[in-house]
Amino acid sequence: MAVRLLSTPTALSHPAKLSFFSSPKPISTATSFFQWRSKCRVFTRKMVVKACVKVEEKNVKETSKQEWGKVSAVLFDMDGVLCNSENPSRKAAVDVFAEMGVQVTAEDFAPFTGMGEANFLGGVASVKGVKEFNTEAAKKRFFEIYLDKYAKPNSGIGFPGAFELINECKNKGLKVAVASSADRVKVDANLAAAGLPLSMFDAIVSADAFENLKPAPDIFLAASKILDVSPNECIVIEDALAGVQAANAAKMRCIAVTTTLTEETLKPAGPSIIRNDIGSVSLDDILSGGSDEMVQDMQFLQVTEQNPSRILNERTRNGSTPGVDVPSNEVFSLQG
Structure with missing residues (x-):
């Protein structure tokens, strides 16, 4: 029987709800495990190459x-x-950098497609040498532009x-x-x-x-x-x-x-x-x-x-996944 899903975006925002995905200390094997090769350079939230696949x-x-x-x-x-939504996302990102006085093109974001907004924006900022780039502020502005201009009903998305x-x-x-x-x-x-x-x-x-x-x-x-x-x-x-x-x-x-x-x-x-x-x-x-x-x-x-x-x-504190035993008339949603 499929589990139906219905939760508000902030339903799991409490830190206790995210304990499953937080780690009390770095795990020594995780870094070595993800040292794979790929054509892509991967920028994490701290702009460190963390995971590629060979x-x-x-x-x-x-x-x-x-x-x-x-x-x-x-x-x-x-x-x-x-x-x-890939092209609209790139257009919104170009707008974000334009407001900072940095000229970029939609194609600049292609190598960072599918890696999350922090890497999507931060990767280009790193390549372009943007100093004191504030990832969280850029993400906030990106979402404002994207939701206002692109993510609308009947927009063809x-x-x-x-x-x-x-x-x-x-x-x-x-x-x-x-x-x-x-x-x-x-x-x-x-x-x-x-x-x-x-x-x-x-x-x-x-x-x-x-x-x-x-x-x-x-x-x-x-x-x-x-x-x-x-x-x-x-x-x-x-x-x-x-x-x-x-x-x-x-x-x-x-x-x-x-x-x-x-x-x-x-x-x-x-x-x-x-x-x-x-x-x-x-x-x-x-x-x-x-x-x-x-x-x-x-x-x-x-x-x-x-x-x-x-x-x-x-990467967890224990071996259980929160939300697996949710009632059948609810949706399980994992988020920050």
């Missing part, structure tokens, strides 16, 4: 639909997957086919979640503008509660724990390189869409399937790998021998 292609083999394996949940990225695919998944008995590197204020605004009620989803996981964003697997692993579904039974739908890398790091299969990046850019990251947009993703793609005859057999370079599900547990 993906090695082994043999590409023919995989029958039966070998695709069991699917129990679908984790949807938001920007560029459910919502046509919703992708055709998103609503229908989510309903198809639910009717098939699959759990569905939003797993986004965006802050919750943007998630709520985008979903509302796209005509996707929060109650459609069994979980909504946003960036607020996490230090390590995509390409680290934390957000996807948290979603799988909340849904009580093993990572190997989750399918991720992503548009960003960092998102595909995060899915691979979580040992989840990934369907990539080319709404933001080209197929040539996404393919080296190793998505299982590539489609044009969410409207061209079918339920058959999700359940059995679709009509593609080739599914890549990926090998992940890991410094430790830990199971991906343990990565998240190492």
